[in-house]
Amino acid sequence: xxxxxxxxSLALAGPVLRAIATEGYETPTPIQxxxxxxxxxxxxVLGIAQTGTGKTAAFALPILHGFAAxxxxxxxxxxxxxxLAPTRELATQIADSFRAYGRFVRVSVALVIGGxxxxxxxxxxxxxxxxxxxxxxxxxDHLSTGAVRxxxxxxxxxxxxxxxxxxxxxxxIRKILARLPKQRQTLFFSATMPAPIKVLADEMLERPAEVxxxxxxxxxxxxxxxxxxxxxxxxxxxxxxxxxxxxMARTLVFTRTKHGADRVVKQLASDGIAAEAIHxxxxxxxxxxxxxGFRQGRVRVLVATDIAARGIDVDGVSHVVQFxxxxxxxxxxxxxxxxxxxxxxxxxxxxxxSDERANLKDIERTIRQDVPRARLPALPGVVAAAEAPTxxxxxxxxxxxxxxxxxxxxxxxxxxxxxxxxxx
Ligand code: AMP
Numbered sequence: 001x002x003x004x005x006x007x008x009s010l011a012l013a014g015p016v017l018r019a020i021a022t023e024g025y026e027t028p029t030p031i032q033x034x035x036x037x038x039x040x041x042x043x044x045v046l047g048i049a050q051t052g053t054g055k056t057a058a059f060a061l062p063i064l065h066g067f068a069a070x071x072x073x074x075x076x077x078x079x080x081x082x083x084l085a086p087t088r089e090l091a092t093q094i095a096d097s098f099r100a101y102g103r104f105v106r107v108s109v110a111l112v113i114g115g116x117x118x119x120x121x122x123x124x125x126x127x128x129x130x131x132x133x134x135x136x137x138x139x140x141d142h143l144s145t146g147a148v149r150x151x152x153x154x155x156x157x158x159x160x161x162x163x164x165x166x167x168x169x170x171x172x173i174r175k176i177l178a179r180l181p182k183q184r185q186t187l188f189f190s191a192t193m194p195a196p197i198k199v200l201a202d203e204m205l206e207r208p209a210e211v212x213x214x215x216x217x218x219x220x221x222x223x224x225x226x227x228x229x230x231x232x233x234x235x236x237x238x239x240x241x242x243x244x245x246x247x248m249a250r251t252l253v254f255t256r257t258k259h260g261a262d263r264v265v266k267q268l269a270s271d272g273i274a275a276e277a278i279h280x281x282x283x284x285x286x287x288x289x290x291x292x293g294f295r296q297g298r299v300r301v302l303v304a305t306d307i308a309a310r311g312i313d314v315d316g317v318s319h320v321v322q323f324x325x326x327x328x329x330x331x332x333x334x335x336x337x338x339x340x341x342x343x344x345x346x347x348x349x350x351x352x353x354s355d356e357r358a359n360l361k362d363i364e365r366t367i368r369q370d371v372p373r374a375r376l377p378a379l380p381g382v383v384a385a386a387e388a389p390t391x392x393x394x395x396x397x398x399x400x401x402x403x404x405x406x407x408x409x410x411x412x413x414x415x416x417x418x419x420x421x422x423x424x
Contacts, residue, residue, distance in 0.1 A: 010036045013068035015104035016061055023100060029054030030213045035187070036062050038209035042185055046201055048212035050191040050337055051090075051160070056097045059083070059157045059187045064102045066155070067130060074128030078152040079110070082180070083133045084173065086163040087307065088113040088284065089291075094159065095133040107131060112148070114138045115284045122147035136164070136172035143179060150179045158204070161190035161197050166328065167307065170200065177204065191337075192330055223320075223336045226374040227350040227360065234382035235323060235351045239264070240271040241379055242321070242349065243301060249318045250294065253303040254335050256324040261303045264323055268301060275301035279308040306331050309338065322350040325359040329366035349374070354385045 007020050007028055028036065031049045038045050039062035049055045063081045074080065083098075085091040095111040102109070110124040112134035118141065125132070125148045132139070132148065142148040158164070164173060186204050190197050201208070230238055242248065255261045258279040268275040276290035276299050287308070293299040295314055306326060317339045326332055332350075339346025350371065352360045364370050376384050 005033070010061075011040065012036070012061055013065045013105075015068050016064050016101065018104050019064075019101045020057075020061070022103070025057070029058075031055050031211065032058045032061070034211040034213070035059065035209075038211070039063075039185070039187060040065055044185060044205040044208040045187045046205055046208040046210045047187065047189040048191070048193060048210075049189060050334075052337065053213050055159070055189055056094055057101060059159075059189070060094070060098050060101050062187075063131070063155050063157075064098070064105050064107060067102070067107060068105050071130070074130075074152060075149070076128055077125055077147060077149050078128045079125075079130070079132040079148065079150065080152060081131045081155040081157070082139075082150060082153045082176075083131065083157040083159060084136055084139070084164070084176065085133065085159045086135065086167050086169060088115055088135060089287070089308075090160065091133050091135050095131075098131050098133065102130075109133065112138050112142060118142070118147075128152075136169045136176060140172055140175060143176070150176070151181055153180055153184060155185045155187065156180060156204075157187045157189070159189050161188060161200065162192045162194060162330070163334075165194065165196055165200075166330075170196065173200070191334070194330075221369075223339060223346045223348045225336060225348045225350070225369075225371050227352050227371045228374050228376055229352050229385040229387065230376060231383040231385050232353040232355075234379070235353070236264070236267045236271075237379050237381050238351065238376070239321065239323065240268060240273060241377060243268070243273050247318065249300060250297070250314070250316055251301050251319040251321060252309065252314075252317050252335075252338050253301060253321045253323050254309065254326070255303060255305060256326065258305055260324060261305055264303045268303075273301060274299055275303055277303045279305040282308075306335070309335070314338075317346065320346065320348045322348070325350060325352055325356040325363065327359060329359075329362045332363045333367065352385065357385075 005027055007017055007025070010028060031047060031053045035045050035047055035058040039059065047055060047058065071080065083094055085094055091111060091113050095109050098107060098109045108129040109131045110121065110129040112121050112132055114135060114137055122142065125142065158173070164170065188201050188205055188208070228238060239253070243251065253264060255264055258281050261277040261279050265275045265277045276293055278287050278290045290302065294302040320336055320339045322332070322335055326335065336348035339348060360371070376382060
């Protein structure tokens with residue numbers, strides 16, 4: 001199938017095209033150009049794409065296009081399309097996108113996520129809705145009380161399947177699948193394809209069209225990366241030192257634990273730097289407040305755990321700092337992908353203590369690059385961690401580019417581009 005360079009030639013229904021124009025989108029992103037024709041034709045799709053590539057519209061637009069052609073009456077508590085997402089934040093953003101792209105199709109959307117009133121959700125589901133956007137756990141709750149039925153679902157979307165796996169959602173997804181009709185269209189998206197995800201995709205999809213954009217390695221290539229080898233107790237001073245540079249205008253700091261995130265916020269505060277934490281122990285209003293402050297630039301520094309950060313969609317993150325290295329190398333890639341969104345060049349800085357050397361090695365093997373070492377500034381209390389006595393490095397390593405390579409963008413930011421941060 002040839003790739004369309006404008007939305008009109010994708011043959012989307014008029015009300016959908018109007019909504020796209022209202023959003024200010026001028027050209028489809030590659031994942032949209034490749035997914036939409038297959039999805040409109042009713043095929044299953046296996047999409048390899050990361051957040052930031054425009055994949056939400058890639059699945060939302062064809063679904064809305066189908067609605068524009070006409071809808072049968074729905075029985076009570078039923079849904080026409082079901083979108084499963086791993087986190088509350090991501091689900092919320094997907095629901096917002098459906099509302100925005102579906103404003104002229106008059107779409108009804110129910111958001112079914114934890115941390116919000118189940119009763120209100122049951123009321124929203126009661127008349128039957130066009131689109132249910134859900135996290136798996138809360139959807140299962142509603143299935144068990146009978147507040148929702150899935151036997152009318154025509155299209156299923158599984159978003160960020162690899163994150164679903166990381167978060168232990170595969171058993172829940174299998175339970176949900178058992179409640180869905182066999183006759184349906186499935187659009188399956190994942191940034192990476194580890195073996196268990198491949199198995200799940202094979203189970204769920206029938207002769208899918210496979211589309212891929214921006215493989216994980218591309219993210220690693222377009223982000224300028226460096227790592228400080230630094231002992232744990234010097235990390236705080238180094239972070240404060242780095243943040244004195246005003247160029248770190250919108251910095252996302254990752255810690256391994258919730259407690260660690262809170263500690264970093266406190267330490268920064270005592271160094272006179274305002275920061276907010278976002279993690280699973282924070283209430284939804286607290287998280288929203290922190291996110292809004294970050295989007296609007298009131299707070300330059302947001303400290304997050306991996307899970308909390310997954311659904312965050314903020315354009316214009318200038319720097320990602322990994323205060324702790326993740327245990328799972330793929331998380332490193334997801335983290336650095338939070339900068340360099342929508343084709344922008346980003347800067348990623350990691351701190352690696354002696355006991356994190358094994359993690360760094362795994363990461364370098366995964367991204368098939370060595371992360372360039374940054375020179376530690378002379379600061380009181382800051383001690384360099386030694387390069388571990390290394391065994392011969394595997395042959396596939398090549399040095400990473402020290403500077404970002406703008407040519408390797410996920411997609412060029414079109415004129416009139418407006419990120420979702422506009423909602424802030
Ligand atoms: P997503 O990967 O779905 O999270 O989308 C990433 C960002 O790209 C969001 O802020 C969207 O609003 C924006 N976006 C999606 N499609 C387009 C497009 N065709 N043109 C411009 N911006 C887009």
